[in-house]
Amino acid sequence: MDRYLIESLHTDKECRQAVKAVYAMGYLNNFDWGCKVGVHKGWVIIEADSESEAVLVVPPFLRSRAMAVKLVKFEPEQVNAMHET
């Protein structure tokens, strides 16, 4: 399985609905939110087999606006092997 960072956007008006939907889906503990500082986004890092599977963590009404980024970690050897261009 790969790790994905999910970014889910909602509007100020959708805030309550978004948080409640995440709670109802059982993912409240997994999400971090920017809402209290006016950034109406939720973030979560999850393990999944694909991008399309990863976005299933987002409530259906917000899914089309969600972004999934496959994450990698670099090892020191890989950094050292990077060529300057």
Ligand SMILES: [Zn+2]
């Ligand atoms: Zn919000």
